[in-house]
Amino acid sequence: MTETATPSATPVPRARGMRDLPPERMRAFRRVEDAFRRVARQWGYEEIRTPTVESYSLFTSAGALSPEMLAGAYTFLDWDGWSGERVMLRYDSTIPVARAAADAGIELPARLLYVQSVFRGAEGEEWQCGLEYLGAPPVAGDLEALAVAADTVAALDLPCDLRLTHAGVARAAVDAAGLSDALARRALLDDVAGNGLAAVREAFAEQPGARAFLRAALGGPGEPALVGNLIALARTGLPGAVAPLEELREVAAALTETGRAVAIDFTLPLDFDYYSGVTWELRGEGGAWGRGGRYQPAGAGAPASACGFALDADRLSAHAGDAPTRGASVAIVAEREAGLADALRLASTLHGHGISAALGDARGATVRLVVGPEGITATASDSSLERATLDEVVRFALQRK
């Protein structure tokens, strides 16, 4: 005899950091992803999806995740864990999308969009709408990615402020700090990724030109004109920053000319070490809608440069407002067992006319059909039909759809 336990009635809580999307939140979420897909497809983006579980080495090889980020990753041994190789829940989508594009031999330039979740330490699961423009040309690619993100937020009728920075400025500062040791340089880059340009301030205590540049750059968000002033200071204080700043000025000018409000902000954290060019954040309602920028993909066969972003779909859907419910508009009730087949046929007929219909009572239905031995009875709040024909029922339901 097999000894087994009886099932428990005790509810088991959700795993830590994980969230449900009940119908109400799901409707709002669909609004966000539909808006995003619609906008991105106008720019020629195609959808891609990558596995939830990736090799741990994919993320460590990319070199884009700081030790602090890796410490917050969900890692474990899978069925082949005896080999010592671990797997990891997707921490970020940029690295897997670049891998998937290379694996599939997708030709460059490639415009790829995704809607999928990432898994990060205490935050748990986060849903993102994002894109990767692999092989994107400088400036034009940046503007295109920015436009997709900003237009998505605008399509949801949400406010949107744009803040720009350039990862090349922070890299120029790290280069100028003169750290010959690879590990020390790496540690400073990690600090920059977490804290932005402010992390390099201490390295320039004895260099007045560089200090003047950093003071101006870190003085808080400024108008695009700030970039011109910074270029003037960088020529003597931090020459390596001039070229990145000129690129930033070009992007900021194009955005301003098309009527978008832009702020220059060097206090922005870079988050990921792979950013190499113009980097940005969209803000509204007291927080960030998403971040993106130009980056240098890692790995064999990777393009020289790419642009991408990830919008916080959870936060956007929380602010995007409710969408109409989508329950069945017609409830079909069979009066006796023999009427079930007729009810099923009736549902299929209504579906064929674009009317949502369900068997049994449905919450929110505007029409109730009863299939009985004498025919079909249709009832709505304003009128009813007895012994109706199929055509009459369809017409009745269409009028109240």
Place this chain on the structure above:
Amino acid sequence: MKPQPQPKPLGLAVPTGALREPVGDLLAARGLALDGYEAGSRLLRSEVNERGFRFRVFRERDIPIQVALGNYDLGICGDVWIAELRARFPGQQVARVGALPGPATEVWLCAAPGAGLEAGQVPDPASLDGVRLATELPNLTDLLASRLRLPRYTLLDLYGSVEAYPPEDADLAVVAVADAAAVEALGLTPLHRLFRGGVAVVANADSLRSRDCSAVIEPLSAAFVPSEASLTLPDRASDAPLRRTARDAGVLRLALPDGHAQRHTFAALADAGLAFDGYGERDCVRRPVSPIEGIEVKVVRPQDMPALVAMGAFDVAVSGVDRLREHLAFFPGSPVEMALDLRRSRYRIGPVVHNDFPAETTQEALAIWSRLGRPVRIASEFPGLAEEWARGLRLPHTAIIPIAGASEAFVPEDADILIEGTETGTSLRVNNLRMLDPFLDSTNCVIAATEPRTSRLDLLELLLERLREGVRAAAAEEEEAEAGALAQGAGGGA
């Protein structure tokens, strides 16, 4: 008036192993002597004593976890285990209250002398792609690897004998020792000191904020020493590349166990007429010499063997059925299998409960576990077997607690069930425990790779044949002895 629930008594987690004696002496000197904690005792728990607290004995690495979980308010353990927990779970509720006098522990990144590195030289990170890191401290080692930005690496998360791995079976090792000289005494080169700490009193952060722990803290605080634990990740690397050693496929690689399994393995080898120079009944060196030319031998922990054989580091090993089944419970497709049952070191594994538990069989117990209204807590040094067992019984809601040892202390307060092995049952009886229905009979056995890497399959067959003969000879001898005893009994009765 409704009676107020009695507050849970204060709990103190104290270490077994090398720290048991010095910690016991220190507690006694501070007026906190724990009856039954003296060296050599097999007692692992106490009832609430006259000072209002109870104690439990744990393996050191389990202590910060138990304190973080809130099962114990206070604990005493090496700083290194606190650092190991925090490296992976920085948000855990563990507060270091103070340092006690005791041995220092340092954690060193080290390499074999042939790796081309001098003491104090962190190898050039560019030479470390695909590096194999052996350690008993996986969380600190991961932290080190991420700081070094190792692109790809294999982490050998071991039960012990880490120093045996470089250079053939690991390129670098992370070991916990007394100091750099101790690393050198192990035959390795110390490259970077990752951590230094001593013995600490730890508290659950909530307990420290909200419970009166003074009965333990006050006497101990007078013994506190000004010692801080320090974690030092490397911020400089040399440009010296790491030289690596690959395994030799032209030899048969055999792993033999140390620890409790050693005397049984020695006996099985003796039955087969095989004497390995440097592998005795009790003593051994890491690399004994085989009497059969072409067999390369290394002594490692039996718990680590199935994975090492699956990875191809060894072609064959003497381990246990328990360890193989535990490995296959996690990795059913792993390319390792039992090649020969050596039929020694026999013991049973099964669910262990407290003597007060109101059930005699697993069947009776199931009804009780199903009604708990919370997860059934199952502690085990065999988490894979524990999970497999619970799955087989369809226990609906379980929490598997992997533990490092001193397992008898967990039931009943910190776990409902222990999945544990017992040979004679002595330790269970001493700790007021008993086994329900055992589900696995374990013996020592030879495990082998399903597709060995060695080109010397002839040696593998020769070794197995010799061991098979040994098993047959031992069985025949046993039968003869039994027949003799029977005859003697019959004669005596005539």
